[in-house]
Amino acid sequence: xxxxxxxxxxxxxxxxxxxxxxxxxxxxxxxxxxxxxxxxxxxxxxxxxxxxxxxxxxxxxxxxxxxxxxxxxxxxxxxxxxxxxxxxxxxxxxxxxxxxxxxxxxxxxxxxxxxxxxxxxxxxxxxxxxxxxxxxxxxxxxxxxxxxxxxxxxxxxxxxxxxxxxxxxxxxxxxxxxxxxxxxxxxxxxxxxxxxxxxxxxxxxxxxxxxxxxxxxxxxxxxxxxxxxxxxxxxxxxxxxxxxxxxxxxxxxxxxxxxxxxxxxxxxxxxxxxxxxxxxxxxxxxxxxxx
Numbered sequence: 038x039x040x041x042x043x044x045x046x047x048x049x050x051x052x053x054x055x056x057x058x059x060x061x062x063x064x065x066x067x068x069x070x071x072x073x074x075x076x077x078x079x080x081x082x083x084x085x086x087x088x089x090x091x092x093x094x095x096x097x098x099x100x101x102x103x104x105x106x107x108x109x110x111x112x113x114x115x116x117x118x119x120x121x122x123x124x125x126x127x128x129x130x131x132x133x134x135x136x137x138x139x140x141x142x143x144x145x146x147x148x149x150x151x152x153x154x155x156x157x158x159x160x161x162x163x164x165x166x167x168x169x170x171x172x173x174x175x176x177x178x179x180x181x182x183x184x185x186x187x188x189x190x191x192x193x194x195x196x197x198x199x200x201x202x203x204x205x206x207x208x209x210x211x212x213x214x215x216x217x218x219x220x221x222x223x224x225x226x227x228x229x230x231x232x233x234x235x236x237x238x239x240x241x242x243x244x245x246x247x248x249x250x251x252x253x254x255x256x257x258x259x260x261x262x263x264x265x266x267x268x269x270x271x272x273x274x275x276x277x278x279x280x281x282x283x284x285x286x287x288x289x290x291x292x293x294x295x296x297x298x299x300x301x302x303x304x305x306x307x308x309x310x311x312x313x314x315x316x317x318x319x320x321x322x323x324x325x326x327x328x
Contacts, residue, residue: 092310099307100300107304115282116290117308123198123286124266127205131213131262134206136255139217140243144226161211168207169275176203176276200277201284205266212265213258220254221247257320264316268309 073081100107107113142154160168176183176194186192194200224247232242248255270288277284279293287305294302 095303095306095310099303103300104304104307107301108308110301112281112290112294113301113305116285116287116305119198119201119282119285120267120287123201123205124263126202127209127266128213128259128263130202130206131210131266132255132259135210135213135258135262136217136248139214140221140247142214143218143221144229157214158211160208161215165208165269165271165273166275169204169272172204172207172272172276176200195276196278196280196284198277198283201273201286204272204276205269208269208272209262209266212261213255216258216261217251217254220251224250260316260319264312267312 108117138157142150142157173180173195175181176186178184178187178193178195183194186194194203228250229242229247232246233239237245267286268288269286270292273284273286274289274292279285279289285293287309291302291305291309294305
């Protein structure tokens with residue numbers, strides 16, 4: 038009785054490897070070769086210096102010894118307090134109006150959706166002063182809607198604290214809408230559909246299922262909107278004016294103090310710089326996860 042031949046040739050080995058299931062292995066990311074080309078290194082360093090040098094100059098020329106006195110001044114404190122209140126109120130308005138708008142753009146299909154998205158993002162590229170003029174034409178005393186508000190309810194928005202909130206919300210809400218819409222598009226809609234098949238209404242599914250899933254995107258968009266509202270200048274001064282204690286926010290106070298008290302202007306600029314750094318630090322984990 039002859040034993041079976043256990044030796045296999047190259048053809049049998051190749052056929053055997055073809056029949057075996059291939060295990061998916063993560064492909065290693067391509068590594069860049071060491072060394073940076075000089076034509077790329079010099080412009081990169083120039084761009085870095087161009088962006089960092091003004092910030093360094095602000096820190097170097099800051100009146101560190103008199104900084105506590107500058108920040109505790111009456112005018113500075115009024116501007117700081119008003120900015121924090123109006124930016125928070127504008128963010129609340131953006132959340133109430135912007136989150137449903139982002140859901141509408143991400144979850145529904147309707148004619149003209151691209152046009153609506155373009156109009157929503159228009160304040161991102163629109164000059165803030167033009168936005169302030171548009172708000173005056175719409176919500177001013179002689180505006181399209183403002184005339185009706187004044188005659189029917191006695192509500193006047195321009196040159197008031199409420200006008201500051203409206204101007205800041207107008208320029209800040211697109212940041213929230215873009216962030217929430219992107220998060221909604223990345224989220225799996227099947228969870229929401231499963232909730233509706235189990236008897237939940239669309240609003241209940243949004244409130245109990247979708248909103249908790251996209252909560253990080255909503256938080257990131259709210260932080261961006263708050264920071265944008267805090268630093269708004271053009272639309273605020275055009276629509277709400279520059280009245281101390283009523284409409285003079287921190288950017289407006291910086292502009293005014295730069296002409297008479299540069300130390301106070303630098304102190305307020307440092308506060309805005311600290312807020313910007315805090316926003317970037319808060320969003321770092323989100324950006325790192327996205328990359």
